[in-house]
Amino acid sequence: MESNSILIVEDEEKLARVITLELEHEGYSTTAVHTGKEGLNLAESRNFDLILLDIMLPEMSGLEILRRFRRKDAVTPVILLTARNEVPDKVSGLDLGANDYVTKPFEIEELLARIRVLLRYRREESAPADEVLHAGDLSVNLLTREIARDGVTIEMTPREFDLLVFLMQNKNQVLTRDQLLENVWGFDYMGDTNVVDVYIRYIRKKVDLPFSSPLIQTVRGVGYRMKGS
Structure with a gap:
């Protein structure tokens, strides 16, 4: 079975080397670069199964790389590596399409666990070309990742x-x-367990608030339910 390929974009060369050795020990194929421009060029020109992306990079920031990369690729998992603890950086990264983040210093086992989760979901995500989910007037195409409600496209x-x-x-x-x-x-x-409530709020703003009939219901003390026929 072919190993998963991971791009490491990290300007701290010693840290990049440690990550590389640990990932290769786990059976992954790795490519490491140390500047923002190199990272963006490789991300756009080659196919990787996952990208580890530092936020603070010479030549181009990790957030700028992520912004440009997501214009062309909305699927490849991206984990941000950052020494910053400020919430705005993490929120900005998630808003731009990062799948996860790890704050330095981190335990390598934590990073490996997050990588395993994202790669597992990527394998499970494959769907037939014509598979479209519906809930009322909301539709989601699993292959093209297009979302629409009542004819309105949702990002x-x-x-x-x-x-x-x-x-x-x-x-x-x-x-x-x-x-x-x-x-x-x-x-x-x-991470924090309240992340579910945060993301429910995010998607409600997009699929419920602009429309007259809400689809996502809160079941107090239990969780959430999506209405729809």
Whole structure:
């Protein structure tokens, strides 16, 4: 079986070397570069299964790389590596389409766990070309990742998309926060548990608030349910 390929964009060469050795020990194929421009060029010119992207880079920031890369590729998982603890950087990265982030210094086992989760979901995401989910007047094409409600196109980040898809795949069922964490973020998720409520709020702003009839229901003390026929 061919190994997963991972691009490492990290200007701290010693850290990049440590990550490279650990990933290769786990059986991954790696490519490491140390500047923003090199990272963007490789990300756009070659196919990788996952990208580890530092935010603070010479020549071009990681957030700028992410912004440009997501114009062409909305699927490849991206994990941000950052020494910053400020919330705005993390929020900006997620808004631009990052799938996850790890704050330095981090334990390599934490990074490996997050990589495993994202690669597993990428393998499970494949769907037939004509598979389209519906909930009322909301539709999601699993192949093209196009979302529309009542003829209006809706844009979402990769994580928002994954959460919406899981809700629609289980429409009219009450899903607990634990179920959503396990199936959208993965068994190995190590972040805040209130992330479910945060992302439900994000997608509600896009699929419910602009329209007259809300589709996502809160079931108090339990979780959430997607209405729809």
